[in-house]
Amino acid sequence: MTTISLVIPCYNEEGNIFEMLKACQQTFSACPAQIEYVFINDGSKDKTFSELQNLYQTYPNEQIKVINFSRNFGKEAAMYAGLQHATGEYTAIIDADLQQDPKYVLEMFNFLETNPDYDMVACYQKERRESALLKSFKRLFYVLMNAISEIEFIANASDFRMMRREVVDAILQLKESHRFSKGIFSWVGFETYYRPYEVKDRQHGQTSWSFRKLFSYALSGFVGFSTAPLKIATLLGASVSGVSFIYLFYTVWRWLVQGNDVPGFTTIVSLILFSSGLQMILIGILGEYLAHTFLQVKERPIYIVRDYLHRDKTLSTNPKN
Known part of the structure; x- marks a missing residue:
């Protein structure tokens, strides 16, 4: 049976964990593929890890993996850890805050199943619900990156995407410490289909992205993918x-x-x-x-694991990094 791995980075998402799984269960109830959930707790300050432990124990029939970092290493490290532990023929990256509807994952899966010439589907926001200043900053970022970089950056393309196993294996070959996934996804190549999606309202918690963090993230992109x-x-x-x-x-x-x-x-x-x-x-x-x-x-590890929960072994120290 075909397996879809859902890589779900979590940072201060205690109120969204159970709702996220329920939304996925409803979406994939009629899907012929088996779903593997890979939750990564990126050093949350709230009770996210406790909720993930409860989720793991509450749903013993679900293929759930929980990776608990020793501290906050950032979303890039969390996505990398999730890709390392994903075993499916298809792997999707989706946020835990329910702003990215799982229905799009099912649509991306159906698209790849019927379009063998494509290796990856990436979602982008057609209309951003942000301030004019932030929109201008992001628009300038993409203009500058495409002007100075050898690879193409698609405006507003997000980490919300699904890829075949070959793409995941290619991404995992890149071992740089300062990871900039928007550039990595483009650098590895492969045929990518870009499709729009609508962002839903956050159910619980607040976003951890600030203008300062976005600026630092953009700076990493400039340095990492252009001389x-x-x-x-x-x-x-x-x-x-x-x-x-x-x-x-x-x-x-x-x-x-x-x-x-x-x-x-x-x-x-x-x-x-x-x-x-x-x-x-x-x-x-x-x-x-x-x-x-x-x-x-x-050559420090990109992340360090404190706890690792899955069905074969309930606790492991630093299984992959």
Whole structure:
């Protein structure tokens, strides 16, 4: 029998755990495939893990796996852990907050079953219910990423997607510590079908994404999937140096030809401040790449497991990372 693995990252989702499973059971009640649930508790501060333990014990006939991190490692690590533990021919990533309706997972499964030329289905939000500032920020992000990256980033494409086993195996070959799944999904290639979906209202809890976290996430994408910022730094440095030399020759020429003192204290100070600020920005760009390299060469695990529940063994320490 065909198996669908649902990778479900959880962070402070204590009120959504049971409702999420019930929604999936209703959706897949007539589905011919077997469903495997892979819940990842990403260091939640509430009772999410307790609810997952209760869920595991309440539904002994369901194929449920619960991975409990030793601390919060981030959604990227949670998705990676889920993909490592997923065993299905098809694997879908879906949030636990019920904003992504499981009915779309069933539709993606039916699409892949009837369209063997496609390897992955990715959902995107056609209309985002966000502030104008956040929409503008995300629109700018995709414009810049597509301008400087060698791979294509589809605007508003989310982690909510289903993929065949071959795609999952390809993604798991990428071992970088700073993971940016939007780029990884595009980098591995494969034929992808993009379809729109509507986001539902969150039932319980609050989103953990803030503007600061989104900005940091976007910065990881720039650094992880393009070396263009380094090239831009070189071009800016060369341009400023060229302008400085031209201004130097002009100053010397005025002094030699006209024989008068060259005024312009304000101009000189402005140029010094501008060049100093530019140097700090360029050093910051280099620092971002150096920091990513520094953390990568340490070869620390992407995540650490504290508890691992599944039907064959109820507790395991760090089974996969």
